Amino acid sequence: MQNTTALSESPFELTYRLLFERNPLPMLVYDRDSGRVLFANLAAAKCYGHSVAQLVELHLSDIHHAEDWPRMEEHMKQPATEPLQLRVWRHRDREGNAIQVEVETEDIVLNNRRASVVLVRNVTQRYKDAERLRQEHERLNAIVNASNEAIISTDVDGRIQTFNPGAERVFGYSAEALFGRSVELLLPERFRLAHANHRAAFAGTHSPPRMMGFRIFKGLRADGREIDLEGSIAQVKINSGLVLITILRDVTELLAADAERQDARTQLSHLTHRLMSQEKDLVKRTARVLHDQLGQSIAAIRLTFEAMGALAPAKLSSKLQRLDTQMHFLIDQAIQQMRQVLVELHPSMLDEHGLAAALDNEMRSRALRKSSMRLVFEVAPEVSSQRWESACEYAMFMIAREALENAIRHSRATLLVISLRGNAAELALAVQDNGRGFAADAKTKLGHLGMAGIMERANSIGAHVEICPAQGGGTRVSVLWKAAP
Ligand SMILES: Nc1ncnc2c1ncn2[C@@H]1O[C@H](COP(=O)(O)OP(=O)(O)O)[C@@H](O)[C@H]1O
Numbered sequence: 003m004q005n006t007t008a009l010s011e012s013p014f015e016l017t018y019r020l021l022f023e024r025n026p027l028p029m030l031v032y033d034r035d036s037g038r039v040l041f042a043n044l045a046a047a048k049c050y051g052h053s054v055a056q057l058v059e060l061h062l063s064d065i066h067h068a069e070d071w072p073r074m075e076e077h078m079k080q081p082a083t084e085p086l087q088l089r090v091w092r093h094r095d096r097e098g099n100a101i102q103v104e105v106e107t108e109d110i111v112l113n114n115r116r117a118s119v120v121l122v123r124n125v126t127q128r129y130k131d132a133e134r135l136r137q138e139h140e141r142l143n144a145i146v147n148a149s150n151e152a153i154i155s156t157d158v159d160g161r162i163q164t165f166n167p168g169a170e171r172v173f174g175y176s177a178e179a180l181f182g183r184s185v186e187l188l189l190p191e192r193f194r195l196a197h198a199n200h201r202a203a204f205a206g207t208h209s210p211p212r213m214m215g216f217r218i219f220k221g222l223r224a225d226g227r228e229i230d231l232e233g234s235i236a237q238v239k240i241n242s243g244l245v246l247i248t249i250l251r252d253v254t255e256l257l258a259a260d261a262e263r264q265d266a267r268t269q270l271s272h273l274t275h276r277l278m279s280q281e282k283d284l285v286k287r288t289a290r291v292l293h294d295q296l297g298q299s300i301a302a303i304r305l306t307f308e309a310m311g312a313l314a315p316a317k318l319s320s321k322l323q324r325l326d327t328q329m330h331f332l333i334d335q336a337i338q339q340m341r342q343v344l345v346e347l348h349p350s351m352l353d354e355h356g357l358a359a360a361l362d363n364e365m366r367s368r369a370l371r372k373s374s375m376r377l378v379f380e381v382a383p384e385v386s387s388q389r390w391e392s393a394c395e396y397a398m399f400m401i402a403r404e405a406l407e408n409a410i411r412h413s414r415a416t417l418l419v420i421s422l423r424g425n426a427a428e429l430a431l432a433v434q435d436n437g438r439g440f441a442a443d444a445k446t447k448l449g450h451l452g453m454a455g456i457m458e459r460a461n462s463i464g465a466h467v468e469i470c471p472a473q474g475g476g477t478r479v480s481v482l483w484k485a486a487p
Pocket residue numbers: 408409411412413414435437438439440444445446447449450451452453454477
């Protein structure tokens with residue numbers, strides 16, 4: 003206040019002056035025509051960061067936020083009786099920081115001039131808090147709205163309060179249509195009663211907020227179609243009332259796809275089974291034809307040729323001599339090649355002597371061809387003489403053969419160990435090399451079907467395969483088969 007030291011002040015006037023000066027609420031008086039601040043109290047000075055003396059030097063435009071000033075100017079032009087429309091303004095303090103204020107004004111006449119008494123309430127903090135809350139609310143809303151999952155909140159009686167767009171998509175209802183209605187509407191009729199009981203029991207447990215997952219259950223869409231759902235329910239307290247929040251995912255298609263995949267697997271496994279038995283048969287028959295017919299023919303050729311040799315004159319021309327040598331060589335080569343094909347084709351010892359003997363034989367024949375790799379076969383004597391059903395022995399043999407072939411071709415290993423363990427009820431085969439191992443994606447190389455073959459053969463006899471890095475480097479292929487209980 004400018005003239006606080008008026009000597010003629012009466013006790014009455016002093017009281018009123020103090021009431022203004024020391025009022026805990028910021029107060030200003032301004033001239034409505036000039037816009038100059040006429041009086042200000044201590045609380046106002048504190049609010050704007052000026053001293054009282056500085057404040058009364060100011061024009062209203064100095065304490066208004068630049069963006070709000072035109073509106074204030076407009077207001078000041080109004081007749082004095084016009085009530086102030088907007089009570090929330092942005093002012094600014096000495097540093098120029100915006101302060102949010104709520105004002106109440108009373109128009110007065112002071113020394114024949116139009117003036118206004120203004121009561122200012124600094125609501126900046128409240129405003130900021132409200133704004134933060136609003137943004138938080140908006141963010142949460144956005145999350146709920148953007149969620150692909152159905153988010154449904156109900157009160158303890160199961161009346162729907164929130165039904166997000168995800169829920170609208172899953173159930174085919176609009177949120178308005180369901181607001182306040184029973185959540186049991188979203189279940190097929192036969193489950194409603196049980197669900198209502200569950201819900202009541204869940205809401206009745208007065209423990210702290212808790213959550214419960216659902217196993218897959220049936221839901222009912224607006225169009226009457228039943229769907230498979232999974233999700234969870236949580237219990238939270240909001241404003242002392244209990245709210246149940248259910249989050250659901252429509253897994254109908256997922257389940258259908260799963261079932262389809264499972265079917266396809268089963269079919270594939272049947273197919274492999276059949277192909278394997280056909281392969282076995284075909285190989286056996288081909289081997290028999292090779293051995294019994296082609297083998298006999300070659301043997302006959304050799305005999306005939308030898309007979310011809312006996313009949314030939316003792317001294318052959320050098321040309322005939324060369325042809326004779328070449329013929330011997332070709333016949334030997336044909337026999338050799340046929341034996342090789344027979345070995346390749348048919349695990350000859352498998353049927354007669356069993357898996358261990360056939361594997362041992364296979365390894366020996368490989369060892370002859372791959373001398374840079376030490377091949378070890380680990381098998382206990384009691385396992386050597388054990389027999390398993392023919393499909394199982396055959397699949398295991400073919401798996402071992404592919405794994406062995408892979409190790410020879412790809413691993414650059416110096417040591418390969420095949421081990422066979424088990425008894426009548428189970429059989430464990432492991433093929434392990436100490437080579438370079440292989441990249442994770444090698445198992446599914448396009449056009450390379452060895453690994454897939456291993457998987458499928460195992461699958462067809464219900465065995466479990468693992469193809470993984472071996473301890474200390476290299477690759478380990480292990481197969482475990484168990485007899486059906
Ligand atoms: N023991 C192994 N060591 C290193 N790499 C291997 C081994 N076994 C398989 N692989 C890798 O896996 C790939 C796929 O094997 P496979 O399906 O049998 O096809 P293919 O033998 O015809 O290449 C091979 O090309 C090779 O890169």
